[in-house]
Amino acid sequence: QVQLVESGGGAAQAGGSLRLSCAASGRAFSNYAMGWFRQAPGKEREFVAAISWTGGIRNYADSVEGRFTISRDNAKNTVALQMNSLKPEDTAVYYCAARLFATAQTIREYDYWGQGTQVTVSS
Numbered sequence: 001q002v003q004l005v006e007s008g009g010g011a012a013q014a015g016g017s018l019r020l021s022c023a024a025s026g027r028a029f030s031n032y033a034m035g036w037f038r039q040a041p042g043k044e045r046e047f048v049a050a051i052s053w054t055g056g057i058r059n060y061a062d063s064v065e066g067r068f069t070i071s072r073d074n075a076k077n078t079v080a081l082q083m084n085s086l087k088p089e090d091t092a093v094y095y096c097a098a099r100l101f102a103t104a105q106t107i108r109e110y111d112y113w114g115q116g117t118q119v120t121v122s123s
Contacts, residue, residue, distance in 0.1 A: 002026040002112040004096045009117030012086050016121075020081040022096030022114060033103045034072060034079040035110055038092035038119075045095070049081060050103035059103050064090075086121045093118050 008020040022034065035050040049070040050059045058070055067086075072079040079096065094117050097110035104110065 002029070002032060002098050004098060004112055004114035006094065006096050006114045006117040009094060009119045011120045011122065014086060014088055014121055014123045016086050017082070017084045018086065018119060020083065020094055020096075020117060020119070022079045022081075024077045024079070024098065029077040030074040031100055032098040032112075033101055034070075035097045035099070035104065036070060036079075036081045037095045037097060037107065038090075039095070039116075040089075040092040043092075045107055047105040047107075048094070050105060051079065052103050053101045057103055059105060061105075083119070086119075088121050088123045090121050091119060 003025045005023045012018050033052050036048040037045050038048050039045040047061050051070045051072050055072050067084050069082040096114040098112040099110045
């Protein structure tokens, strides 16, 4: 079992930045690929970014490419999502997720999920 807890959400102005963090506990964190997803009101949950268990592979949704950066610190059992140049359409609940080894971009491929953290971007 892996437990995930997100933090760092909040409110920001368009063009601003926020940094989300996800703390993991349980089984060996370094064996897990980590992903960030988001769900806006009335919309389906969508992929944002993912990082492989070694950190060597990173994937991004087209909508955040060049603005968001995913990173991990296996010594601290954390994964972060640095969000720059925020837009109102980035407003959503952001979820951290984990799966063994390789990255993935679909919800069903992830085994463990956090409770989510709200990000609100105003124009």
